[in-house]
Amino acid sequence: MARETQRLERRVTHTADRSDSSDRVGQIRDALVDRLIADDMITSSAVEAAFRTVPRHAFVPAGTPLEVVYDVDQSVITKTDEHGVHLSSVSAAYIQARMIEQAGVGPGMRVLEIGSGGYNAALLAEVVGVDGQVVSVDIDAEITDRARVLLRETGYDRRVRVLQADAVHGMPGEGVFDRILVTVGAWDICPAWLDHLAPDGVIVVPLRMNGVTRTIAFRRNGDHLTSTSSEVAGFVPLQGDGARPERIFRLPDRQGQFVSLRFDVGAPDDVRQLDGVLDTERTEVWSGVTIGLSESFADLHLWLAGFLPGFCLLAADDGTELAAERRWFPFGVVRGDSFAYLAWRPTDEGSRAELGARAFGAHGKDSAAAMSEQIQAWYQRARRGPAPTFAYWPAGTSAGAVPDNVAVLKKTHGLLMISWPVAS
Template sequence: MSIKDNPLGGPLPLSCASVPSIVGMMLRQLGVEHGDRILEIGAGTGYNAALLAELTGDSGHVTTIDINSDVALHARTMLDRAGYQHVHVMERDGLVGAPENAPYDRMLAAVGLWDLPAAWWAQLTEGGRLVLPLRWRGQTRSVALRRRGDTLTSKGMELCGFVPVIGQDGEKTTPLNADDTIRVIHDEDQAVDADALGASLSTTGIEVMSEQRIGGEESFDGVWLRATASDDRVCRLQVTPDAMAREHVLRPAIPVCSPVLIGDSLAYLIVRREDADSQRPHRLGAAAYGPHAAKLAQDLITHIDAWGSARTAIPTLTITPAASHPATQPGHVITKRESRLALTY
């Protein structure tokens, strides 16, 4: 549900209410205890802050902040109306946090983050828990993190989608054709040769199918997550229906949101229905274009097969400040402006 439209006319609202299943999932990740001091970034309707106030009880304290004055006022009004006058509502840039009420035992972001703000470290207690929708390589996961010194270590992650926080621009969008109906969404550290990729799409594509099958309701988003833990070429592909009709592009698994490997060629995830009588009638594979299509397709098949061998496995994510000394740590490292991510299976 949209709370406030984007004043810049963008496709996403400035603020919206999350569906109850996402609210419940993130509260379980947060693990609130009686007496906790809590900071929520992204006030929304105020509903989530009211739930947090119930969970932390009379001995706790909840602060909720929002960068937009209208949204903050709306949350304040709704909380007062529901009897939660003790919740502290502030108009504040979420990237700054609310240091005047710190330290916090729990911090919850209800907006999408591309990077972990450096200002948050000083506001989270040792042993405290942070839950945030974190975006890397084009996909977003709600990650539950526990602080130990200068390291945050994940205690689980779930697929989600959130309105992005205002003030972070590390994710880029690059059109691959003249009418901007095919594009890649990528991180700033990923070099994208739009001319080469656009030229690749004018060639005849190939399909390479894996041995991995899925049922009609079975999730396969773990393929994307698995790829991010070892491959810096993976990002997000968006293809409009018009592009598929006019440019004869093979249909991605999810046209607006599919993992793609890029170079001077590209390969993206596809799904093909093969056996209607099977419990798993759909097969996962790769569609690829360009001079190195076959190699990229096979690389994507390798990621699909790695996921298929342990479908429910999730990586451990550790986050350290980018300004800290880069200690040797296991896993695949993704460096952002203010933080350093490491993923390990």
């Protein structure tokens, strides 16, 4: 352990030699903050000051180009496993800013960060000030050791306390916090986190919903939680007892390449029904719903995750017919011996695209029709309305009757409800 600490200290010293005080670093950092303000990612003076003060480049691996370090939407991986799976990262600057703003962190607050790394904890320390307290916890001892070294070398060790523990089980003796920021992707909201949340507190958590993640700020509302905001984002997954591995099925094509189907829940009981499915003739069903080529429709992904049984995420190896096709999105649905995936085709106007589904399998047209029907439902019932909201009902509480336009996802420790206000 001492040798690892010395190695980390040498790495930090080398990183610091890039001169945090140099004009170039200052200009690049200020440009990042200016962009975050212009894009409404930063909306408060306290968060702005934190981002202009904390040297982000001191918390990433040595040699990382400053243009990458201070890019608005690039994360920087800090640890991978032997298979190349990302285990820890410095998250993209925009989502770090948004999470702190979503939480409403302010001076004098006591803040818990679940998922360590150092940089985000230093930002929080700047925002809460000398009268506040930041506790950062991670299950991985290598990550917490690294965070301690980095925080010490950047002068934040007296303002941030780093703990090595599986936060799923809570931190005995730590009491309650005004704000909790979960900086790893979670499939559920652990009861221990709510035990640590003050009665009027806010928890911000990147919550996975059938493979689709939103970073959601929740506030207590009686016996349950209701959202105050949400953001599109992706995070490395939670480790330890709270981890929820996906089920992945790899379907071979004639060339020996693979299309992968990833299931959060609802995986088929007998995936052998899909044997040879990529050898079948492809079919398609179009929805009649069109969108602008530069228009966001991220809420459709969430709608499909909530309302389309058999929903999954899709990936295609290079060399597959699907990879060469390009006009598709990584969202699919499996029905028996067939599967369909979200696709688009250009319209005659040239600036718009029609959404629909393409499919493989003997009953592929049925799978494609099921997806297209949900595209139409989203367009008719939610497309022009307000953004969806979220409510979480812990086990032992009752959500009551479920109204229209509400998807209910069963979690281990409660129910998550996604509501789309009816479009006018």
